[in-house]
Amino acid sequence: MKTNPILIPLLFVMLVCCCKDPVDQETGKSTAVFNPSKTYGTLVDIDGNIYKTITIGDQTWMAENLRTTHYQNGDSIPNVKAEQNPSIWGALTAGAYCTYNNTVNPDSIATFGFLYNAYAAIDNRNVAPQGWHVPTDEDWDKLQTFVASGDAITDEYGNGIAGKRLKEALTLHWGVSNKADNSSGFTALPGGQRYTWYNEASWHSKFQFIGGACFYWTSTSLFEGMTLIRIMASDYNSITRGQYYNSYGITIRCVKDN
Numbered sequence: 001m002k003t004n005p006i007l008i009p010l011l012f013v014m015l016v017c018c019c020k021d022p023v024d025q026e027t028g029k030s031t032a033v034f035n036p037s038k039t040y041g042t043l044v045d046i047d048g049n050i051y052k053t054i055t056i057g058d059q060t061w062m063a064e065n066l067r068t069t070h071y072q073n074g075d076s077i078p079n080v081k082a083e084q085n086p087s088i089w090g091a092l093t094a095g096a097y098c099t100y101n102n103t104v105n106p107d108s109i110a111t112f113g114f115l116y117n118a119y120a121a122i123d124n125r126n127v128a129p130q131g132w133h134v135p136t137d138e139d140w141d142k143l144q145t146f147v148a149s150g151d152a153i154t155d156e157y158g159n160g161i162a163g164k165r166l167k168e169a170l171t172l173h174w175g176v177s178n179k180a181d182n183s184s185g186f187t188a189l190p191g192g193q194r195y196t197w198y199n200e201a202s203w204h205s206k207f208q209f210i211g212g213a214c215f216y217w218t219s220t221s222l223f224e225g226m227t228l229i230r231i232m233a234s235d236y237n238s239i240t241r242g243q244y245y246n247s248y249g250i251t252i253r254c255v256k257d258n
Contacts, residue, residue, distance in 0.1 A: 028106025030064060033168050038185035045129040046070045053256070054185040057146035059139070060256040062132075063187045065113025069097065071125035077116075082194075082205065090196040090203025090247045095120030095127070098249055100192050101207050111173070112191040112210070115249035118227040121217035122246075128254040135255045137220035137228045137241075143255075144239055147184045163188075164237035167214075174234045175211055186253075188232050190214045194249025203247070215250035 027049060034040060034052060041053040041060070045068045052063040069077055080089050080096040089096065097114040120127050121134045128134055135143075147162045167180030167188045174180065174190055192210030196203060209215075213233040220228045222243045229250065231240040244250065 028108070028110035030110040031107060031172065032064065032111055032187055032189055033170050033172055033182075034063065034187050035169070035182045035185040040185070043129055043132070046072065046074065052187075054187075056143060056184050056186065059143060059146075061135075061143070061186060062254045063185060064110075065189060065191055066116070066127065066252040066254060067109055067113040068127060068129070069114075071095075071123060071127055072130055073125050075125055077120055077127065082207070086205060087203040089117070089194065089205045089249070090198065092117060092247065093119065095123050096249075098194060100194075100210050112189055113251050115191065115194050116217065116252055117249055118217055118221075118244065118246035121252055122219050122221060122227060127252065132254040132256050134217060134219040134252055137218045139255050140216075140218055140230050140241075143186075147186075160238050162237075163232040163239040166239060167232055173211060177235045179235070179237050188214050188216075188253075189251075190234065191251040196245065196247040196249075205247075205249070215244070215248075217244075217250055217252050 038054060040063060043051045043053050043062060047068050047070060049067055053060055054063040078096050080098055081102045083102065095117065097116045097120060099109055099114060100112060126133060144159050144162045147165045148159050164180050165183045166186040167182060168174060169180050169182040171178055190211050191214055192208060193215050194205050195208055196205045213231060216230045218228045222228055225246055226243045227246055229242050229244050231242055
């Protein structure tokens with residue numbers, strides 16, 4: 001049987017195109033200011049995002065905010081944007097994420113990560129990368145105690161010095177009132193939140209506090225519908241323990257399994 005010489009190069013082109021990996025999406029570059037005196041590791045999530053990690057005491061933490069769109073088993077986490085029906089986000093009872101003000105800027109996303117509701121943080125499918133988990137309230141307590149380095153805890157809700165040592169230093173993201181030195185290398189970033197409230201028989205949400213405060217989920221539920229969090233603000237050296245409704249959208253830092 002004769003071979004058509006025209007088909008040979010065409011077949012070669014088809015084979016090459018079929019075997020080529022998909023084009024990588026633009027992932028952006030973080031503008032976070034890390035502590036240059038610290039040695040950072042790296043971590044890759046299920047989406048291929050690469051994060052810096054930092055060992056603090058006997059814990060290893062992500063030094064950047066989570067930005068995955070999948071649980072460990074590959075199930076997708078829906079992106080619920082603010083321009084959709086405003087009642088959707090607050091009424092959710094399953095995991096979801098969004099970006100602050102629905103930004104699609106890849107550098108902003110790489111820097112501040114995603115905002116997740118608590119249902120994503122506490123889901124058994126685990127939003128953290130393989131071998132990692134969303135920190136419990138006890139994980140945060142351990143971090144806070146170690147970073148405080150013997151300084152007295154001011155009350156049951158906060159520590160007077162730990163926030164200063166956990167937050168990113170300088171004023172690029174936190175602003176001129178930032179009191180932090182980031183001596184821990186944790187590099188907490190002010191990703192803000194998606195605040196929700198119920199009024200006139202419907203849910204509402206708005207974005208607030210980017211550049212002024214960071215809010216981090218734990219995986220510890222206080223009681224049904226509420227989950228414990230940690231808060232750090234620009235004007236204060238402290239880290240505060242609080243609780244939020246599961247409908248809020250805030251950031252996540254993961255800690256390595258023991």
